[in-house]
Amino acid sequence: EPEVTQTPSHQVTQMGQEVILRCVPISNHLYFYWYRQILGQKVEFLVSFYNNEISEKSEIFDDQFSVERPDGSNFTLKIRSTKLEDSAMYFCASRGDTQYFGPGTRLTVL
Amino acid sequence: AQSVAQPEDQVNVAEGNPLTVKCTYSVSGNPYLFWYVQYPNRGLQFLLKYITGDNLVKGSYGFEAEFNKSQTSFHLKKPSALVSDSALYFCAVRDLYSSASKIIFGSGTRLSIRP
Numbered sequence: 001e002p003e004v005t006q007t008p009s010h011q012v013t014q015m016g017q018e019v020i021l022r023c024v025p026i027s028n029h030l031y032f033y034w035y036r037q038i039l040g041q042k043v044e045f046l047v048s049f050y051n052n053e054i055s056e057k058s059e060i061f062d063d064q065f066s067v068e069r070p071d072g073s074n075f076t077l078k079i080r081s082t083k084l085e086d087s088a089m090y091f092c093a094s095r096g097d098t099q100y101f102g103p104g105t106r107l108t109v110l
Numbered sequence: 111a112q113s114v115a116q117p118e119d120q121v122n123v124a125e126g127n128p129l130t131v132k133c134t135y136s137v138s139g140n141p142y143l144f145w146y147v148q149y150p151n152r153g154l155q156f157l158l159k160y161i162t163g164d165n166l167v168k169g170s171y172g173f174e175a176e177f178n179k180s181q182t183s184f185h186l187k188k189p190s191a192l193v194s195d196s197a198l199y200f201c202a203v204r205d206l207y208s209s210a211s212k213i214i215f216g217s218g219t220r221l222s223i224r225p
Contacts, residue, residue: 031210042217048210056210091154099213103153
């Protein structure tokens with residue numbers, strides 16, 4: 001069964017550093033998403049991506065965040081200058097008839 | 111605004127007993143409802159969905175959910191719980207006002223099955 005994969009599983013970084021989280025969506029899906037889950041809180045939508053551009057973004061997704069599909073298979077989330085409050089589990093998802101989620105990347109900002 | 115509510119933070123059930131994890135929704139229009147499960151270190155796994163049709167939806171691992179329009183509920187059920195069902199369960203709804211069909215999650219219910 002096809003699945004969404006994410007790397008790394010855990011990323012530790014210093015405040016102010018840039019991080020790139022990587023995802024490989026399911027190959028025939030056209031919509032891609034990033035969500036995040038701060039420890040103990042709800043899963044929240046960040047951004048959706050379709051046809052090589054952002055189709056929708058939340059208030060959380062400010063100028064520090066960007067997404068890219070650099071090579072037709074990977075889908076990345078970049079945080080330019082991490083803050084302590086960016087520490088969370090980040091989930092990638094892709095959608096055919098249903099959204100399927102990856103295993104997540106746990107980002108820890110020190 | 112569209113939302114789902116999970117009134118129980120934790121549900122405890124003995125193995126072999128039936129289980130129910132509750133969810134209510136608030137949606138203008140016809141809801142698209144989902145259940146996802148989060149096992150430790152395993153991410154969010156799709157269990158089942160309701161879009162239209164039969165109110166009883168069957169999903170993975172023996173789970174089912176019943177859509178009840180009059181009670182605006184979509185409770186997750188299983189006739190006989192297994193210890194391996196212990197996990198965090200999320201009810202969710204598709205945002206009908208979202209051009210990208212983003213999903214809005216409930217707060218989650220931790221299901222604990224004791225042997």
